[in-house]
Amino acid sequence: MLKTAERPKSEQPREPEADRKGRKASKETRRLQLIEATIDSLAKRGYSETTMADVADGAGLSRGIVNFHFESKEKLLVATLQYMSEEYAAHWRGALEKAGDDPAKRLAAVVAADFDRAVCSRRKLAAWCAFWGEAKSRPTYQALCGSRDLAYQNTMVDLCAALARDGGYAFNPEKVALGLAAMLEGLWLRLMIGGEEINREKAQDAAFEHLATVFPRHFPLAGTRRASAG
């Protein structure tokens, strides 16, 4: 019926036309297409109600196709999680590089990156959360589920320590870094669960208010409602 047309749900218009001559949508492209459809389904129906048929339908392909490109549902889901994990890591690493050398700017860049549409869409957040919910009972997921993994955590600690040295802050950098990373994750969670009363902008505001409070010599208080003295 329809080959690769009709992808009304996915956000990213993949397949840059160079790769898909007719049906020869190179193996990797097809896999990506199915992974995107999987994210869609996870976001829309949740983990427990995501079926192979959903994914295939969402991609506009036939039922059996998923077992051809991925061997099983399990492997499709692992590949999807891996894809998101790599995408997230590449995103914050890229932001870090673009930020230059100043630790304050680097920290701001990492925090801002977290609220970028590319990784912080409703769709992606929902998919992350779907995996989180299954992580504890599946070791394979568990390793990939710390989107903010060890490297991320070390980077945060280094940045917090550099700012503490520079600004003469008295806190323990490791604890503050852990708290900051947890807060970013928690804000993601709220963005995903909460409906109307919170949005990306508000969450980012709270994150930067936090930076301004913890590193007062490096970040200005932005939305100052209260002006200083009490």
Next chain:
Amino acid sequence: MLKTAERPKSEQPREPEADRKGRKASKETRRLQLIEATIDSLAKRGYSETTMADVADGAGLSRGIVNFHFESKEKLLVATLQYMSEEYAAHWRGALEKAGDDPAKRLAAVVAADFDRAVCSRRKLAAWCAFWGEAKSRPTYQALCGSRDLAYQNTMVDLCAALARDGGYAFNPEKVALGLAAMLEGLWLRLMIGGEEINREKAQDAAFEHLATVFPRHFPLAGTRRASAG
């Protein structure tokens, strides 16, 4: 075969003997028993692999029993979530009352309550996370999933505002409260996903380090590795 014996998995030894004379374990007690078994199963197998048979086996009862006390799997899960939600709310409200009138002590009490074994066991965290993963696709869950709900959030904002007034802090109380609540949730998430490198104590330390940093005039820096100047 076995009636109410053999509950090797559940942490809380329920049924205070007063309620269960033989098999007459009053309706409510049986419901609780099944809810506890559901939490066990959610924690051990995850949402998607929690079956009615698991729950019944975990409670040491027969297959059909769950549909007798709860009409359906759906309703069992909603009841379980409701139970956890009410338990959590009662817990922080209790801590708040016991803390007295001093806003600093009240805030400390709410934060400490979050890391109490009663609500912060591996088992409960895993169950929470299982529901979070399905929340976006089920409106019924969504409402109950904000364990830290509106009342909680308002309380936090009030406490932060009171401390800001008293200590002359310049931050925006609403944003700081949102950040703090998100951080607590994020720490929960890490406790649940991460295995060895984090534990309740570490998480609580990070939370209080955060309090000490944001409200320096109200909370001392505890684990001071760096002593003040830089």
Next chain:
DNA sequence: ACCCTTGTTGAACGTTCATTCAACATGGCT
């Protein structure tokens, strides 16, 4: 033009699971 490899389809199969139900047990009441 032919064939062989690779990709794709949809139906069939077997398993797993929630739900239903008829039969059975027990406790309380008279």
Next chain:
DNA sequence: AGCCATGTTGAATGAACGTTCAACAAGGGT
């Protein structure tokens, strides 16, 4: 003691789903 309401059991049922597979389609190389 005998009876009824309330619990409880385990097997039967039917639906949903992942996986398999035989058949079909389309390049690409010769």
